Amino acid sequence: MSHYPKSPLMGQMMQQPLLISSLIQHADRHFGGNEIVSRRVEGDIHRYTYRECHQRARQLASALQALGVGMGDRVGTLAWNGYRHLELYYAISGSGAVNHTINPRLHPDQVAYIINHAEDGCLFFDLTFLHLVESVAARCPTIKRYVAMTDRAHMPAGARIPGLLCYEELIAQNADDFRWPVFDENAAATLCYTSGTTGNPKGVLYSHRSTVLHTYASCMPDALNISGREVVLPAVPMFHVNAWGIPYSAPLTGAKLVFPGPALDGKSLHALFEQEKVTFSAGVPTVWHGLLEYVEQNQLAFTSFRRALVGGSACPPEMMKVFRTRYGVELVHSWGMTEMSPLGTVCHLQHHHLHLPREAQEAILRRQGHVIYGVDVRIVDDGGSELPWDGKTCGNLQVRGHWVASGYFRTADKAALDDGWFVTGDVATIDVEGYIQITDRSKDVIKSGGEWIGSIDLENIAMAHPAVKQAACIGVFHPKWDERPLLVVVRKPDGSVTRDELLAHYNGKIAKWWTPDDVVFVDALPVGATGKILKNEIRDQLRHYTLPGA
């Protein structure tokens, strides 16, 4: 922080940089015997301890050094949530290199673009992604070394990858006498590309300092509330915004860590939750939807699962209610972005809410929540003027803070900053108590007669109808109002509902003029690499659609 004015009197406290390596060192020294359990790509369950994880991470760091990976060099990973990926998190960042997690759900062209843009020198991958790697290898000249994250027995025969190395052999060939280097806490630590629906992906380059501060903040009671009494299963992938920081927060607290590998379907998750006594999880609404469906169809329950953070997109309130009332599981609403490491807000009650009737509490808990200390938020109009916090006025949501991006890797693109605030592209209200409700993406907001209609509210109401499986609301051209809302719906397999029934379903739930003008039923909605519905594509598919009476 040397570019800020110094005081004539500096504090006399010990100086040590905030480094990611200190997290796994802490876990080893103070929670060394606590467990890390992984469902492997190979199919079986692997278990070991934080102490063994730290030992292997140091062996791996020696291996990276031997492979010529230096400070600031990018190392790519294409991997599920598992212990080997965790070892890479610490070995790469801990040794001063940059852990570049790549989303394997992206199109191979985008994967190749990202690898070339990042100039990854090594690529580590789970066997699942062998064909993906084979399909991009010839286009990725910067990669000098490919490593399959498995043992010799499982190495693929005849892989079309030059000089493919075996992860377990790399570990075995190196001693664990590696000592984590000490360097400037503002050094780059990890790199994650946004999966923007338009344009090329953009790289967010996190620092050690931003990551450690985010880790402290994420453990707090009003954030993820992670203690050593939790068994944590990150259902959000480690290839996407560092699994919301859980690979860092669990070691900080000594919580038992359970990795689901590639098996994120309801059946596999439920089995692992029960077997390992998982208490807390985190993931996107789609995951909880799948889990709920499985549990309902098979009339199952949860014996240890009590809380899950839900984010990535708005969680249908109906699902939150079912999880809580039928299964005793609180889905905790949160909001963030790749550019925010990702945590911005988490929704919890405050002391003076505890005496409110449950219904009023639920109205609060449906919002995206309250900002965590370390980031700040504001809403502004299109002209950049700050808007009031009245719970009604919609505005462009902007953020700033210790773990917010100030730019993108290797682009001059500073457009996302407005007077030092990051422009999130979300539209939200903030109420008088600081609770945020995301009403839309700014590119999706429906502008009807000069007023803004938030599509998320309209979608949530549709989703609460028993016959509706998925819903998306888009603005379509209207000669008088400029735009009017159109509801696009996927019915449940056994669901039956008409256009008029669905529109009548809005009565009394929302201002009359917010009610969609029409409904279009479709078989499926287009979904992107991180599970988000792609409204651009819906708009494109319906470009010839005309509103009734328009």
Place this chain on the structure above:
Amino acid sequence: MSHYPKSPLMGQMMQQPLLISSLIQHADRHFGGNEIVSRRVEGDIHRYTYRECHQRARQLASALQALGVGMGDRVGTLAWNGYRHLELYYAISGSGAVNHTINPRLHPDQVAYIINHAEDGCLFFDLTFLHLVESVAARCPTIKRYVAMTDRAHMPAGARIPGLLCYEELIAQNADDFRWPVFDENAAATLCYTSGTTGNPKGVLYSHRSTVLHTYASCMPDALNISGREVVLPAVPMFHVNAWGIPYSAPLTGAKLVFPGPALDGKSLHALFEQEKVTFSAGVPTVWHGLLEYVEQNQLAFTSFRRALVGGSACPPEMMKVFRTRYGVELVHSWGMTEMSPLGTVCHLQHHHLHLPREAQEAILRRQGHVIYGVDVRIVDDGGSELPWDGKTCGNLQVRGHWVASGYFRTADKAALDDGWFVTGDVATIDVEGYIQITDRSKDVIKSGGEWIGSIDLENIAMAHPAVKQAACIGVFHPKWDERPLLVVVRKPDGSVTRDELLAHYNGKIAKWWTPDDVVFVDALPVGATGKILKNEIRDQLRHYTLPGA
């Protein structure tokens, strides 16, 4: 952190220093309506909000500026826990000056020494301390301005203090347009002198960075576990190690804050706990002892109080048990020091302890606890070699971390550092899971035939006897064993127990050779300014005592 090696690649995250002013700004913006309630020196109850606190803190910062207080200048406070003291915390540190909290329980000579050593330029004081200030003012030439923390109506008539200012007038005379300056996070923020039992007090100079990191850490579930659902009453004084950080952690979380003022007796505390629905508190064992006595004598209960952090000295396990089983209040054991801001360890169970029988859990919870991420611990022998973590081997406890002192204010005294570790002066065991048990102060440990006997265990066993009010154990000369333990006991008013009964009470509770050789009954034990028993004085009082048979 510019003196650490830079990486060729730095992260691209927003840069903002960790400053104390950001805590009260956050509380204002995001928890502006949440309450701060104070029992005033004037006797009544005062209540306002974080927003008003922030406004008055800015008015006060303007006033400090007008009084000529600059960056790095020391401003002294002699005050109880209350809203005005909180305003000073933020106004002084936030504006770049150094908030020097002075312990009014020290001897006036020590108070004068501290003020002169710190070169305080202003002194703010509660009316309670008028006579103390009058008695030292003539000896404190650096102080240019004295401010009585009250309104005009309560200003003392005929105070023998030159140019005495009125706090409320200072506030009223200044606008709230003060903008918190942005400066290096390593700047000095607060100053607290240790109340060492020997030698002159030594100043610990905390930085903004160390304080903010300590605040993050202290809120975590395995530390103080402070959320916005708590009502927090710091029973530990703000003049002693910043009330264990609660004036910072409560604003971070939006917790309702309740200040007891000077009234720390059982009756006053119980009334305030009930009236304000306090859920969490923090204080030294003496405070909880007084509260328990009052509640028991009056057959009362607690309707909201559920948890309290206990530290400063070891908490008798018997009292922890009574609070839990009779009143549903968990006393959470912790350990720290002025030189550690103060938090080092807090005692909580981990996931794999939850299935243990309650007795085994209690055995864990009686220890001082587990280190918080951000600090590290080790035990070494007198030669400086690290000792094993087996729960049995006693060693000198050393610490290091972000909020540990690297030296003392204006002394060249680096003696307390051993290879970068701070020598705590405590003797402890650490078990295989990292739980620390303080067995003694290194100067109090009893060295019998080359082995170390911890006096705290011996005192706890004595305290568990129903007739014992207080106990201290000291080593006294023995011709064969060098030292042997002597128990010094204060009986309860209605307690009756003989020497032989008390020694028999040790049977089966401890190794036979640890049993004290003798018991001396006294009327009272000498106590220091922070409530600790002064063993030096006991040893001095008993210097002519000879062991039976020695």
